[in-house]
Amino acid sequence: MGVGAALLSATGQPTPKVMARLAELGLPDLAARLAVHALPVVLVVSAVLLGRALGKGRSKTVRWIIYALLGGVVGFFTGYTIDILVGLPAFIQAVNGPLAAPSVTDIALWAIGAMFIVLGLMMAALAVFGSPAAHAIELEPDDDPEAMDIRKAERGIFGLSSAGAFATGIASIALAIAQQSGDGATLGPSIIALVAGAASVFASIILWNLMDELQRRQVVNAYAVSAVILTAGAFVWSIAEVQGLVPPFSASATFVVITLAQTIAVFIITTAAAGNARVKKRRAA
Amino acid sequence: MKNQLRVLRAQRAWSQADLAEKLKVSRQTINAIETGRYDPSLPLAFTIAGLFELSIEAIFSPEDAEAGH
Secondary structure: OHHHHHHHHHHOOEOHHHHHHHHHOOOOHHHHHHHHHHHHHHHHHHHHHHHHHHHOOOOHHHHHHHHHHHHHHHHHHHHHHHHHEOOHHHHHHHHHOOEOOOOHHHHHHHHHHHHHHHHHHHHHHHHHHOHHHHHHHOOOOOOOHHHHOOOHHHHHHHHHHHHHHHHHHHHHHHHHHHHHEOOOOOHHHHHHHHHHHHHHHHHHHHHHHHOOHHHHHHHHHHHHHHHHHHHHHHHHHHHHHHOOOOOOOOHHHHHHHHHHHHHHHHHHHHHHHHHHHHHHHHHHO | OEEOHHHHHHHOOOOHHHHHHHHOOOHHHHHHHHOOOOOOOHHHHHHHHHHHOOOHHHHEEOOOOOOOO
16 A cells, blocks of 8 residues: 555645645745655555554454554545645546546546555565565564465466456546546547456456465355345345435446455455464464 | 364474475465364365375364264
8 A cells, every 4th residue: 555655646746736735834845745745655654553553462353443443544644645646637638538527436436446456556566575565564464474475376376366456446447537538538448448357357267267275265255245245235226216215226336336345255254264264373372 | 174284294394385385275275274264175185185195084083073973
């Protein structure tokens, strides 16, 4: 996340309004620019360090409450600082033409795209740097050095996962841009979305072939759980739609909900399994 | 299921990653089997038994085996 914030910070430009506000506070131009660019990175890195320090020696519930609180505060301020560094939308509008105001679905597509790109960055770090990156990324690094050991074969899988996550992120953002583009300007982003989507599916198929039986079982379990939740959700939405309580669901909104549900299910099932392993190891010790 | 995987691995001074490479599975799978979080498939259990030159029963046993059930 620190790297992601650094990239956004480096590619963005503070708005004149923000710079004027900082000048009013008495900050020289260079110092103000440095502060605005450094803030997202400083926030993310300090939140991780603070979370680790405050959570040390506390129960799992208290630790995760601390992480959630810090994550909420930092997420808000990082979002705010990224919002004032509006470099990316300006660049897209220069290349693609003017964009309409985003709908709720568009905002969700942008958010999912950003989330997958950050995930891709994290997995790329694991692929390139191995164990040191695992220690840096994990909020709760395992005491057992073996558990944090990442060998060459695993780095390959992380590399491929990273490519898949990047492709999914680009596909989501390109779909949002296509939806926000005016008549005649939707073809370019649609083609990018299709190519990135195809790359994402291709990476998923290769990954599935590289997975062992436990990894495949975790994916199957996660998808089964998300399928039950999504089916129930679709059923309830259908009834609400008939009653005129909610609007009809678009295909892109369906893509957002399915992607989000599957990602959350995979995350919960894999992290819960890792947590169980640590508890059992401590009990055995 | 209980298993002797950690003991057998330690006797040979293999790390989890070493054993994972020999069995062509991920290190997380070895960790999950050792901690009793995951019961391997029958083909993987046979591969493990073959690697250690033991029978499957010598490595894996039901949780309630000591209770005489």
